[in-house]
Amino acid sequence: MKIPAAILAFLVPAMSLCAAEKIRVSSFSTILTEIAAQVGGERVAVTGHVKPGIDPHDFQPKPADLKVVANAQLILLSAKHMEGYVSKLQQGAGAKGVLLEVGDGFASLKIADHHDASKLVDDPHWWHSIANVEKATKIVRDALIKISPEDKTLFAANAGKYLDSLHALEKWAKRKIAELPRDRRKLVTSHEAFQYFAKENGFTLYAIEGVSRADQPSSKKVAEIVQTIQKAGVKAIFPESLSNPKVLKEITRETGAKIGPELYGDGLGEGAASTYDSMYKHNVTAIVDSLK
Numbered sequence: 001m002k003i004p005a006a007i008l009a010f011l012v013p014a015m016s017l018c019a020a021e022k023i024r025v026s027s028f029s030t031i032l033t034e035i036a037a038q039v040g041g042e043r044v045a046v047t048g049h050v051k052p053g054i055d056p057h058d059f060q061p062k063p064a065d066l067k068v069v070a071n072a073q074l075i076l077l078s079a080k081h082m083e084g085y086v087s088k089l090q091q092g093a094g095a096k097g098v099l100l101e102v103g104d105g106f107a108s109l110k111i112a113d114h115h116d117a118s119k120l121v122d123d124p125h126w127w128h129s130i131a132n133v134e135k136a137t138k139i140v141r142d143a144l145i146k147i148s149p150e151d152k153t154l155f156a157a158n159a160g161k162y163l164d165s166l167h168a169l170e171k172w173a174k175r176k177i178a179e180l181p182r183d184r185r186k187l188v189t190s191h192e193a194f195q196y197f198a199k200e201n202g203f204t205l206y207a208i209e210g211v212s213r214a215d216q217p218s219s220k221k222v223a224e225i226v227q228t229i230q231k232a233g234v235k236a237i238f239p240e241s242l243s244n245p246k247v248l249k250e251i252t253r254e255t256g257a258k259i260g261p262e263l264y265g266d267g268l269g270e271g272a273a274s275t276y277d278s279m280y281k282h283n284v285t286a287i288v289d290s291l292k
Contacts, residue, residue, distance in 0.1 A: 023147055026069045029078035030267035031077065031127045032102055034276055035140050036076060038162040043151050044144070047072070052268045061085055066092035073147055075200050079103040082124035106135045109195050125265065128197035128283075130170045131197075133276065137162055158238065169277050173284050177201050180288045187287060188229060188237035188257070190248065193265030197283070208237075208247055222247060229255040236260035236290035260290035 022045040027033040033048035040046065049065045050056050056078065061069070069075055069092040077083050079101030089143075090099060108122035126132040141159040145152045177185075185203040187194060192207035206228055229237070229251065238260045239248050252259055263286060264279045273279040 023072045023074065023144065024072045025076065026072035027076040028083055029076060031133065031276060032073055032076040032136065032140065035137050039137060039155055039159045040144055040206065041140050041154060042159045043148065043154060052270045052274055056082055056266050061088060069097065072097045074143055075099045075103045077125060080108055080122040080126060082126040098143060102139050105139045106132055109199065111192055112197065121197050125193040126196055128194055129164055129200045131200065132196060134166050165277060168212050169280060173280065176284050176288055180291055184230055184291050186232050186234045188234055189263060189265065190238065190240040191265060222251065226251055226254045238263045238286065240265040261286035
């Protein structure tokens, strides 16, 4: 059947519009927001619900967030129990969007549960391992390809470029960390966010608070950390961009260790730490230069 020219003139622009419609992505991790934007390129519209500088442990989605999620085709979660509101998102998404708990796609390090110290739970701060971010990139790439198979070549090429940048970052980090003798690789931080970093780079980690900043240390734990710092001769302890420095100041008074630059423990920051590359370089430089 021949389609009349007048109808064709109407259909062609409409079909082009449909073809150009972007994949709607909702992200609840600053790291995953960057990954989705880099891998998806011009074919995605990414909404980052957790903004840089916001504590993801405390974040709760608002009705406006759930409205966006209801229309999303892909919902990205950091997971490993970081988000305590998964059921809300599942209800908001209905059967429309794919809810992807990215961090559950690779192995976890364990951490003591702040409710019960005898119980171990997954450490959710997986992005401090570059190897994990590489795995996350491949997981997001594959999810986007599943949603839009016709864009496979684009997504694969974009992911390849981003993975190349991560490989370059990994080489830079190894060179920088090599400046620090192994016996000085003792990292004292505000809260327990750097276990993946410590394992990947040969550091011994001492955290003052627990998995989130709500887990305030007991006086007994503070005394133990003071003793450890004195015994190990640690030169600096590190606050984080969202931490309360009160306990740190008490520890520095008793140990003589200095307070180092702020680290970004719970995701991307603003300005100079607004990308994964710049955030990771900031953390590594601050640690190495302060402990040398």
